[in-house]
Amino acid sequence: MRKIFHTPKYSLFVPFLFAGLCSNAVFSASEQLGNYSLKLLSSPAPLNSSLSRIVSDELGQIYLSWVSQEGELARLAFSKLTEDEWSSPRVISEGTDWFVNWADFPFLSVNAGNIAAHWLRMSAEGTYDYDIEASFYSVNERSWSEARVLHTDGVSAEHGFVSMLPVDDESTLITWLDGRNTAVGDEYGEMTLRAGIFDAMGKTLKEWELDHRVCECCQTSSAMTAMGPIVVYRDRSVDEIRDISMQRYSDGEWTAPRPIHSDNWRIAGCPVNGPSVSAKEEQVAVAWFTAKDDTPKVQLVLSPDSGDSFSAPILVASGDTNGRVGTTMLDSGEVAVSWIDTSEADTKIMLSLFSSAGELLNNIEVAQTRASRRSGFPIIESVGDTVYVSWTDVSDTPQVKVARVVFGPS
């Protein structure tokens, strides 16, 4: 029987430790840095949930999505946070033939009442091929669209690693890895990066191939700058340099792929560790993982001009990290970066705060976790100067958790 669903065995996992988070907000002093409050919120996600996304809409309302599993049935649901209370979960879609993967998982986008969400469905029995299916809620139609496959190639191949970004009240930029060319010829071909703009009911308005050769299994990320949407991804040169590249959609055209920094990380393999971009007007932040010379690092670059130029890399973590980064930009212009610290047996989800000039302001432990793939990728989002963090607690039966972090003065 194919593996599509996971009912993980967690007997190896240590008890989850989350000191101080089960009470109300507690202001704590981190090591030689600023104050912060960190509060574990209740979770609307049930047991056997994972693969969370936490996003905000244009009004600053927080939404959480997750995948729950019961036997072979996988279900994508979401909930909205209002004054520390979650709305009753609403199911977007479910199926018994989904491709449920710890690194490649559903995206949720909410803007002006319109919602877009995707999941991955196996496209053929006995293969490793899957399609991106999506459904769209239109506030004007007051209904969800029929599920549709986002890509139109009709090729049985791998499609995934989606990112979504509202571009206006009615449309969403969706970026994904598209394996249509991997299935050409006898050998495994090249993974492409594609993007499209979809209206509120999921109709394709525009579609492009952004890059004809990218890393096969890393997440994409997108953000809105003053100059238009920016997309970041792990590129792949002909000689297997797999550094992070960017493209921006300005004045109706995409800029050519450009590295944000030349790590010169040459690998003939999959890091499964995509970059994360956030933006506020002209300010852009990109965080990413690299491991040149077998030295794992998390780095951050900042741009003051919508991605026309970037700072030299700022080292976020080195040595004891397996990446899995996230980034979000606060109203203050400060940048929060989430990453995994593997320096001790109990792996930690860390949140580092940087000034708009790249100075480290704070560095806190959000939760203890496991380096296991089952713990997935923590996701962060900010509203104002408040950061929300979601992750999967795999200490027992897996369950999505959410915490809220407010940084105090440095």
Next chain:
Amino acid sequence: MFQLILAVLLPLSIYGAETEEANWRIVNYWSEWCAPCRIEIPMFNELSEQLSSSNVRIVGVNFDEDPREVTLDIADELGIEFPTLTLEQVEELDLRPPDIMPTTYILSPTNEVAAKLIGMQSKADILGQLMQLGLTVQSN
């Protein structure tokens, strides 16, 4: 037809180890979603067969840490013919999970990491590493 016959000669116990503890191990991390992993599996199958009477064993690790039953199903579908370790066996190796897939470790009989091979490997890559480790490889 050219046939490669391998004999890996170890410094101490030259051939035909009596116990598993005396074996060197080639530990290949794989995942079903990793295309380069799938591509190199037939090579490891072939090499595993060719090394079967030597002191080198090839074992696999499902990077995704699926439950055992699921892991064995996937290994079967991928056509993996060498043993796949249990989660408990993987923990005993005390290896840092790889940052890149595929990754292959060569472990000494005392469980020390003798080589870490990142990315897709060829048979020549593996044999070259064994030779660099002083494990004489004969072929004809």
